[in-house]
Amino acid sequence: MFKCLEGVLKNLESIRAAFVWGSNETNKKRVWIKWLNLMASLEKGGLNVGSIKAFNISLIQKWRWRLNIASDSLWAPVVSSIYGSDGGVFNQSSRGKSVWTNITTSIRDMHSKNIIPLLTLRKRVRNGNTTKFWKDNWIGEARLSDRFNCLAHLDTNTDFLVCDRFINGSWSWDWIRNELGSCNTASFSTMLTELSNVSLGDQYDIWYWSIASDGSFAVNSTISHVDNVMLPSLSPAMFWCKVIPQKVNVSMWRLGVDRLPTRLNLSVRGLEINSISCPVCSSNVESQDHIFFCGEVTDHVWFKIRR
Incomplete structure (x- = not known):
């Protein structure tokens, strides 16, 4: 709360x-990796830990x-x-x-x-029986009372429902004065243009949460949205295979972001070691590229895999 x-x-x-x-x-x-990067979603290159x-x-x-x-x-x-x-x-x-x-x-x-944004939660009008014309989010980028404030104050009732003003397929109004004035008339014309495509049916009005694909609020989908907005992205995002064990996926992810404990990486991070040369061939620096892609032993391994 x-x-x-x-x-x-x-x-x-x-x-x-x-x-x-x-x-x-x-x-x-x-x-080895910033916690912010770990919390990021899989699509952003993280581990989808969430914040x-x-x-x-x-x-x-x-x-x-x-x-x-x-x-x-x-x-x-x-x-x-x-x-x-x-x-x-x-x-x-x-x-x-x-x-x-x-x-x-x-x-x-x-x-x-x-x-x-506040407009993430809005009303979907169907029969207009539960949607307040001025005060609910149901059309446009903001409430009508915020965008047409002067007109809202000229209405005899700012709490009326959409169905109260949409009668027999057309809009009906009840102003506190006969003349709206030139500025208000221009605003009224703009509002009518926006309302021209509105039509009512027989179904009930519903609240809609635009973040969720089905329009219904869910904590998990909202968490994912917030994390996608606030957390950083790693490049590139990795493809996660559900067939292989999770720890193998994590190891491949660490390989993709160069965060495996190779001798070179340990030395770069301030750990004192006798040598950063590869203990197998002793002719190259032990980096992840050398271990997985460029080493002589690696070449033989990949050759046997390809066979």
Whole structure:
């Protein structure tokens, strides 16, 4: 429910990294790859470990999803009555600090950093019976009340539903004054153009989470999205074979990013060794290219494999 502090996240990730590398307080192991790179997805060249921060962000976003989906539960109407129908997500609450304002502040922060935009959650209008015309995300790049603010304030009821204004295949309006004014008339014309393709059916309106392929919120897919936005990419991404053992896949991945403990790599990382020459041929530096591709013994091995 709470946004985890950066210092806490850093300590938790340090514990995870130490476990992976087999380190403890008395025995520090050599770290071959940055933990950020390990957490990245397979498509970005990582090991798809995932970050705790993405998990925390996903759980916070889940509260926004539940507020709209579980509107008949006991807590959702209470939150809506205190902070507004959108739960205070779009507008900063003036009610001071609370558990819920911490959640909405985190959601707006993710929007400002373009991690999870507010429009990720929007309404798909079908019959218009549960979608608020002005206040819900259902058409365009923002709520109509934000894009056509003056028109929204000229309406006699800003809480009306889409079906209340779409009657017999055309839009019906109820303004607080007869003349809208030249500027508002131009805005009204723009809005009507945007609404010209809207048509209503018989099915119920649904909330849609654009990150997920099926439109339904899932913590796992949201974690993957957040990690893909925040974590770095390694080049190139490796193809993972499900047939061979996982440890073989990991070894091949380390080969691809040149992080195997060859004598050359150990020397580069400050480990004092007597020689960096290959112990087999003694004529070349023991690098991963020499071991796997260029060595004399390697050539014989690949020749027998090809046969």
